[in-house]
Amino acid sequence: MINTDLLISLSLIIVSxxxxxxxxxxRARLYLVNNxxxxxxxxxxxxxxxxWGMLPSxxxxxxxxxxxxxxxxxxxxxxxxDTTRELGSDEIIYVKNFLINNISNxxxxxxxxxxxxxxxxxxxxxxxxxxxxxxSLIFILSVISSIASFKSLSVRFDARRKVENIFQFIFFLFxxxxxxxxxxxxxxxxxxxxxxxxxxxxxxxxxxxxxxxxTAIREDQVGSSGSFGAIPLFTGTLLITSVAMLIAAPLGxxxxxxxxxxxxxxxxxxxxxxxxxxAGIPTVVYGFFAALTxxxxxxxxxxxxxxxxxxxxALAAGAVMGVMIxxxxxxxxxxxxxxxxxxxxxGSLALGATKAETVSKVIFPAALPGIVSALLxxxxxxxxxxxxxxxxxxxxxxxxxxxxxxxxxxxVQIVTLLVGDQEFDSPKTLAAFALGLMLFVITLILNxxxxxxVRKYRERYE
Amino acid sequence: MSSNNFKKRHRAEKRFKAYxxxxxxxxxxxxxxxxxxxxxKSIPAFTNYTLDLEVNMVSxxxxxDIEEINYRGIVRDSFFSLFPEVQxxxxxxxxxxxxxxxxxxxxxxxxxxNPTYGNKKFYFSVLFTDDSDLFYKGYVDVYLPEDERRLDNxxxxxxxxxxxxxxxxxxxxxxxxxxxxxxEPEVAGFYGATIGSLITIFVTLVLSFPIGVITAIxxxxxxxxxxxxxxxxxxxxxxxxxxxxxxGLLGLAVFINFFGMPRSVPLxxxxxxxxxxxxxxxxxxxxxxxxxxxxxxxxxLAMGASEMQVVFQHLLPAALPGIFTGAIxGxxxxxxxxxxxxxxxxxxxxxxxxxxxxxxxTALPVQIYLWADSPxxxxxxxxxxxxxxxxGLLIVINLVAVILRKxxxxxx
Numbered sequence: 123m124i125n126t127d128l129l130i131s132l133s134l135i136i137v138s139x140x141x142x143x144x145x146x147x148x149r150a151r152l153y154l155v156n157n158x159x160x161x162x163x164x165x166x167x168x169x170x171x172x173x174w175g176m177l178p179s180x181x182x183x184x185x186x187x188x189x190x191x192x193x194x195x196x197x198x199x200x201x202x203x204d205t206t207r208e209l210g211s212d213e214i215i216y217v218k219n220f221l222i223n224n225i226s227n228x229x230x231x232x233x234x235x236x237x238x239x240x241x242x243x244x245x246x247x248x249x250x251x252x253x254x255x256x257x258s259l260i261f262i263l264s265v266i267s268s269i270a271s272f273k274s275l276s277v278r279f280d281a282r283r284k285v286e287n288i289f290q291f292i293f294f295l296f297x298x299x300x301x302x303x304x305x306x307x308x309x310x311x312x313x314x315x316x317x318x319x320x321x322x323x324x325x326x327x328x329x330x331x332x333x334x335x336x337t338a339i340r341e342d343q344v345g346s347s348g349s350f351g352a353i354p355l356f357t358g359t360l361l362i363t364s365v366a367m368l369i370a371a372p373l374g375x376x377x378x379x380x381x382x383x384x385x386x387x388x389x390x391x392x393x394x395x396x397x398x399x400x401a402g403i404p405t406v407v408y409g410f411f412a413a414l415t416x417x418x419x420x421x422x423x424x425x426x427x428x429x430x431x432x433x434x435x436a437l438a439a440g441a442v443m444g445v446m447i448x449x450x451x452x453x454x455x456x457x458x459x460x461x462x463x464x465x466x467x468x469g470s471l472a473l474g475a476t477k478a479e480t481v482s483k484v485i486f487p488a489a490l491p492g493i494v495s496a497l498l499x500x501x502x503x504x505x506x507x508x509x510x511x512x513x514x515x516x517x518x519x520x521x522x523x524x525x526x527x528x529x530x531x532x533x534v535q536i537v538t539l540l541v542g543d544q545e546f547d548s549p550k551t552l553a554a555f556a557l558g559l560m561l562f563v564i565t566l567i568l569n570x571x572x573x574x575x576v577r578k579y580r581e582r583y584e
Numbered sequence: 585m586s587s588n589n590f591k592k593r594h595r596a597e598k599r600f601k602a603y604x605x606x607x608x609x610x611x612x613x614x615x616x617x618x619x620x621x622x623x624x625k626s627i628p629a630f631t632n633y634t635l636d637l638e639v640n641m642v643s644x645x646x647x648x649d650i651e652e653i654n655y656r657g658i659v660r661d662s663f664f665s666l667f668p669e670v671q672x673x674x675x676x677x678x679x680x681x682x683x684x685x686x687x688x689x690x691x692x693x694x695x696x697x698n699p700t701y702g703n704k705k706f707y708f709s710v711l712f713t714d715d716s717d718l719f720y721k722g723y724v725d726v727y728l729p730e731d732e733r734r735l736d737n738x739x740x741x742x743x744x745x746x747x748x749x750x751x752x753x754x755x756x757x758x759x760x761x762x763x764x765x766x767x768e769p770e771v772a773g774f775y776g777a778t779i780g781s782l783i784t785i786f787v788t789l790v791l792s793f794p795i796g797v798i799t800a801i802x803x804x805x806x807x808x809x810x811x812x813x814x815x816x817x818x819x820x821x822x823x824x825x826x827x828x829x830x831x832g833l834l835g836l837a838v839f840i841n842f843f844g845m846p847r848s849v850p851l852x853x854x855x856x857x858x859x860x861x862x863x864x865x866x867x868x869x870x871x872x873x874x875x876x877x878x879x880x881x882x883x884x885l886a887m888g889a890s891e892m893q894v895v896f897q898h899l900l901p902a903a904l905p906g907i908f909t910g911a912i913x914g915x916x917x918x919x920x921x922x923x924x925x926x927x928x929x930x931x932x933x934x935x936x937x938x939x940x941x942x943x944x945x946t947a948l949p950v951q952i953y954l955w956a957d958s959p960x961x962x963x964x965x966x967x968x969x970x971x972x973x974x975x976g977l978l979i980v981i982n983l984v985a986v987i988l989r990k991x992x993x994x995x996x
Binding site: 188191192195282283286289290292293294296297298299300301303304306307310311313314372373374375376377379380381383384393396397399400402403404405406407408409410411413414415445448449476477478479481482499502503505506507508509512513533536537540541554555558561562565566569570573 | 593596597599600603605607610618801802806813816823826829830832833834838862863866920921922926952956957964974975979
């Protein structure tokens with residue numbers, strides 16, 4: 123139904139484009155046949171006309187697709203009967219979706235209990251009228267713009283440059299996609315966060331130490347409002363990130379040093395794939411491994427030593443996350459250390475320093491800014507990591523610095539707040555966006571900081 | 585004294601080298617432990633114990649519609665006939681719980697496919713439930729006290745009796761590879777999730793590859809250095825480091841809430857993942873365009889080619905292997921990604937195999953997450969098997985990238 127609409131419009135556009143292409147190309151060929159000095163090749167004449175013929179109508183179609191659901195629901199809503207309206211919003215949404223899905227199928231509309239025969243017919247008529255309008259609009263637009271561009275063709279017309287300019291403009295539009303994405307992220311997060319802060323005070327969110335977003339069903343129940351103090355989430359994130367970095371930083375750095383300074387080419391070829399495979403394992407696998415193997419292992423180790431350890435301890439989740447980040451730290455710091463000028467290294471070795479002394483007293487200090495930024499990037503990745511903590515860390519927000527207890531993180535809460543049924547006005551759902559904004563800002567600051575450090579450091583050696 | 589110092593320094597040197605080796609070996613051990621534990625835990629998932637049951641369809645009158653026969657009752661009756669001594673109702677109920685509740689459905693499917701069997705007596709193999717299956721595989725510790733295991737003494741007695749009659753067989757589990765999700769572990773498979781993943785990745789490829797490559801070409805060859813293009817570049821570099829879950833929030837707020845797209849569909853999943861993959865593709869495409877030597881470009885320009893012709897007829901073909909490699913690596917990352925998909929509703933329990941970009945679907949990594957959350961013990965094996973398949977697929981994808989690079993890469 124809706125897909126056939128799309129197919130019909132697309133084929134209308136393409137057919138008119140092909141038609142104008144061959145017409146314009148044929149006319150340009152005529153010039154050649156008559157030995158007139160044609161400036162651009164015929165194919166560019168064809169492309170010029172067909173591009174002008176297709177782009178405006180494609181744009182129209184794109185706009186229509188963007189707002190299709192809004193248009194359809196505006197069309198359908200007057201047809202929802204009063205009896206349905208009395209049954210509440212769920213029923214209205216159900217009927218609306220039913221009508222939208224079956225709008226092109228008159229028989230289903232008549233058979234359904236939601237519409238009388240007359241109303242079904244009028245809805246169906248309106249829909250087919252709308253379709254005809256859409257198709258004719260697209261067709262007329264293509265024809266008009268093709269004709270208009272066809273008129274500007276002549277022997278001396280520089281079709282190639284014009285076509286290339288059009289393409290360049292299209293390319294520019296494509297490249298704004300990254301900007302659009304960033305803006306989409308920022309605006310959607312800020313918009314929902316503002317809605318959240320209209321219901322929950324900003325200070326409670328940033329400085330509150332109690333997190334229990336579950337709102338009760340009835341107004342008069344205890345704790346019906348939920349509380350949104352995000353401090354425990356941030357301390358939890360910090361705790362797990364610290365555990366991860368305690369593992370990833372030394373292991374990653376030493377791996378990078380060994381691979382770049384000590385390993386012979388053959389050992390390097392043998393050992394490097396290990397880190398590459400580690401980097402390629404999906405995080406959900408790490409999460410499963412943490413929940414299934416590492417968590418119980420840490421717990422039984424703790425019990426053996428007489429400690430009480432939660433099954434979903436921060437230590438287990440953090441340790442596995444650390445393993446995940448090792449390749450990241452290693453490859454980033456490898457890049458940084460190999461960017462240190464060879465003359466420094468050779469000078470140190472020539473003075474009689476051992477390799478270890480060269481690394482720790484010459485290369486490492488020289489590469490320190492880069493290594494710091496590598497570690498910052500690793501931290502930002504650990505903070506944003508989701509699956510491991512969702513599967514292996516806890517749900518309860520405990521304000522503690524004990525790695526053996528269960529803590530929860532920002533990402534875990536985003537997932538638990540948004541997975542499953544949700545209504546979009548409750549502070550519970552909106553809180554996820556506020557957390558997301560915090561996460562975005564923190565990782566952004568870390569990344570920018572890392573980038574600035576790297577840039578400064580690069581300038582020093584160039 | 586100086587020789588003493590010398591020794592000390594060389595000991596330090598050796599220690600330093602050893603630290604490096606130890607770190608790498610630790611990483612290797614972790615890798616082996618992860619893969620090894622997945623392999624070890626997935627073993628029970630690949631086989632299923634089945635029971636050869638003599639099904640009696642003779643009594644069925646030929647007139648009844650073959651879809652309306654009480655297949656469940658038939659299976660249950662023939663199963664009870666193996667244990668004539670069990671007469672008590674509650675005991676019978678307990679007995680019937682030993683074989684999978686899917687048995688009736690599979691008999692129905694078999695009869696619909698082979699209607700000639702509709703009035704015959706024949707042997708038909710039915711699945712056991714996950715608990716009985718685990719017992720046969722030796723994962724139930726019979727020495728535990730009765731109330732601590734999933735099967736009580738009576739059930740274990742029945743199961744051993746069945747086995748001693750030689751009716752029980754272990755077969756390769758076809759369900760695992762050919763089915764969608766299910767609440768019954770013995771029936772659940774990851775085929776549906778794999779297809780969902782493939783559709784999602786297809787959408788990602790179709791969207792992110794052209795947009796990414798064209799963006800890279802524009803920034804590398806056409807863009808005039810100004811504030812706008814600088815801003816675009818900063819944006820791309822930042823997007824590459826944004827946590828994936830933020831893209832999920834974006835998808836939820838923009839695609840689902842604002843544009844009213846449906847939840848749980850591969851279309852939205854692919855859109856979100858392509859936004860996430862875009863920076864990777866742009867960055868790798870740019871670096872492979874940069875690696876084409878300037879002499880080629882200058883030669884083409886000198887022959888009178890336009891900038892556009894230089895790019896599309898000379899630079900792009902030369903850079904293509906590198907671009908493909910980068911795109912494949914980006915897509916492999918998207919294939920293993922699950923966090924953004926959780927937020928746009930691709931975590932639903934979906935039995936049917938998705939067939940289009942608008943069917944509700946889940947993805948293989950999300951299926952792993954869902955199964956890992958299930959309480960049934962048999963799902964642990966299923967989850968491990970699914971992770972192995974996921975890792976295997978990713979390794980294959982990456983190998984393709986490596987081979988492509990080795991084969992077609994041009995050394996300038």
